[in-house]
Amino acid sequence: MKAAVSRRAVIGATPALLAGVALGSLSRSAAAQSPPSRAAASGAIRLAGNENPYGPGPAARAAIEAGIGDSWKYPIIEEMAFKAQIAAREGLTPRHVLIADGSSEILHIAALLAGPGGGELVTATPTFSFVADHVRAIGGSVREVPLDAEMRHDLMAMRAAVSPATRLVYVCNPNNPTGTMVPGGELREFLATLPPATTALVDEAYLEIASDMGKHSLVDRVRAGDNLIVARTFSKLHGLAGLRIGYALARPELIERMAKLKLVAVSSLGLAAAAASYADPGFQAASREQLAASVAITTAALDELQRPYAPTRANFVFFDTGQPAAAFLAAMRELGFALGRPFPQYPTWCRVSMGTVEQMRLFADALRAYYRG
Ligand SMILES: Cc1ncc(COP(=O)(O)O)c(C=O)c1O
Numbered sequence: 196m197k198a199a200v201s202r203r204a205v206i207g208a209t210p211a212l213l214a215g216v217a218l219g220s221l222s223r224s225a226a227a228q229s230p231p232s233r234a235a236a237s238g239a240i241r242l243a244g245n246e247n248p249y250g251p252g253p254a255a256r257a258a259i260e261a262g263i264g265d266s267w268k269y270p271i272i273e274e275m276a277f278k279a280q281i282a283a284r285e286g287l288t289p290r291h292v293l294i295a296d297g298s299s300e301i302l303h304i305a306a307l308l309a310g311p312g313g314g315e316l317v318t319a320t321p322t323f324s325f326v327a328d329h330v331r332a333i334g335g336s337v338r339e340v341p342l343d344a345e346m347r348h349d350l351m352a353m354r355a356a357v358s359p360a361t362r363l364v365y366v367c368n369p370n371n372p373t374g375t376m377v378p379g380g381e382l383r384e385f386l387a388t389l390p391p392a393t394t395a396l397v398d399e400a401y402l403e404i405a406s407d408m409g410k411h412s413l414v415d416r417v418r419a420g421d422n423l424i425v426a427r428t429f430s431k432l433h434g435l436a437g438l439r440i441g442y443a444l445a446r447p448e449l450i451e452r453m454a455k456l457k458l459v460a461v462s463s464l465g466l467a468a469a470a471a472s473y474a475d476p477g478f479q480a481a482s483r484e485q486l487a488a489s490v491a492i493t494t495a496a497l498d499e500l501q502r503p504y505a506p507t508r509a510n511f512v513f514f515d516t517g518q519p520a521a522a523f524l525a526a527m528r529e530l531g532f533a534l535g536r537p538f539p540q541y542p543t544w545c546r547v548s549m550g551t552v553e554q555m556r557l558f559a560d561a562l563r564a565y566y567r568g
Contacts, residue, residue: 239528242558243535245371245401245511245548249485250434251468252478258471259438262464270463277470281442284473285414290447293454296461298400298428298441302326302365304456305396305424309363310335317356318365319348321372321538323398326365336360341540346373346505346513350385357393364389367398368411372538372546374401374507379411386416386423394449395423401509403432406483417444424449429465431510432482433472438465486510489549496559500566510549513541520545530561 251259278289285291295301306329309316316330320339327337338356343349348366357364366385369376377385386395397413416423425444430436440461443453472478493512497504504514516523520537524545527534534547549555 239531239533240550240554240557241533242548242550242554243533244436245431245509246436247432247434247482247486247510248549248551248554249482250472250478251438252434252472252475252482254471254475254478255433255435255468258467259464262467266463268463269460270466271460273463273466273470274460277466277473280470280473281444285444286418287414287444288447291417291444291450293443293445293450293457294461294466295441295443295457296459297430297436297439298398298426298443299325300457301424301426301441301443301453302396302398303329304443304453305363305365305394305426306330306335307333307456308394308452313360314362315358315360316363316365317353317361319353319367319370321540322348322365322367323371323400326363326396330363335362342370342373342375345375346370347375348377350377350381354385354388357389359390361390361393363394363396365396365398367400369401369404369508371401371509372511372535373505373513374509374511374546375505376402376411376508379413382411382413383416386413386421389422391422393422395421396426397423398426400426400428400431403427403479404483404486404510405508406480414444417446420446422446422449424453429469429472432479432486433469434482435465435468435472438462438468440465440469485552486549488552489555492552492555492559493547493549496562500562502562502566511546512549513544513546515541515544518543526565527561530565532558532561 274294277294278292281292282289302325306326310330310333314335315338316327316335317338318327319342330337340349340353340356348370368382389395399412402408402412413423413425417425423445428441490507490512494504497514502514504512520543524534534545537545
C-alpha cells in the first residue's frame, strides 16, 4: 500500500494546529500559550498518550499562574482542602481520599500492598500493565486473563482465576488499550463475588470522558465500605498529565494503609490546577464534546475503509490495521503521526489517541490515502 498524503503536507499543518486553530469552544488564548509537544518538536502529531490535547483549561491555567508566588510552601492545607472538595462531591469523608502523584502512584501503592511474599494479582490482558509490572517487580505473581470476544474484561473468567493467594484484582474500566467498558452493574455484581480479603482496584482513568460516569463508577461501593480502591486521574479529561495529580477513593482503613506507602506530597501547582479544573464543568464539558467529535471523525473513516474497531468509551480508538501493527505504525510515523506501540495479543491492531478535531481530520485523510492510495 502506498501513501498519497505527503509527509511535508501533514507536518506543514502541525504548528498551526498546535497554536490552537481547532479549539472550537475552548480557550484560544490559553492554547496559544501551549509549548509544542515533544512529538511536535520531532515533527510528528502526537496521538499516543491518551491525553487531552486541549488542556489545561482556562481555570487551571489561571490557578497555576496565581499559585507560582505561593510555591515556596509545602501545600499541606491545600491538599486537605482538595480532599474535602472531592469528598463532598462523592458523598464521602476526606478520610476516604488519598491524593497522589498521578493515578500511577495509586496503582503503584496497590501493587505494594498486593505483591510482597508472592502475593497474587488477577488482571486482564491486554490492559494497562503498570500494576502487573510492579507486582512482578516486587516478587508477586500475576494471573492474566484474556479479554472476551468483544475485547471487554471477561469477568467470569477473572472470577475463576481468583485463588486463595489473590490479594488484588485490577479492572481498568474503560480498558486501555481497547476503550471497551464493562457496565457498572456487571462490575458491582462481580465485586460482590470476591472473597472479603481480596481487594478490588477499579481504574476509572477514562470513565469521565463520557458524560454518564455516575451510572458506571464504583464509588457507591466505596461508600458501602467494600474492600475496593477506585483510582482516578487529572491526566486525561482534565488535560494535566504533566502536573501529575491523581487520587484514590477507598474506605478509611485502606486509605491509611496506602498513605503509609506514599512517597512525598504532590506539587502545589499541580494541586492548584487540579482543584480549579475539578470546579470547572464548562471546560470538562467542552473537552468531552471535542474528544467525542474526534472519535466520530476517526470511526467514520474506519467505517468507510471497513477497518474493524472496538467500541470505545474513551479518548482513543483501537482498530485493526489489517497488517502487522509495527509496519502500520512505521508508515504512520512517516506520514507525521506518532501512535504508540503494538500490543502482542492483537498483532494487527493499534491504538490511536484522540488529538484535536483538526488533527483527527488530518489523520482520517492520511488513513484514507494510505488504504486507498
Ligand atoms: C488506565 C490508566 N490508568 C492510569 C494511568 C496513569 O495515569 P497518571 O499517572 O498520569 O494519572 C494511565 C495512563 O495512561 C492509564 O491509561
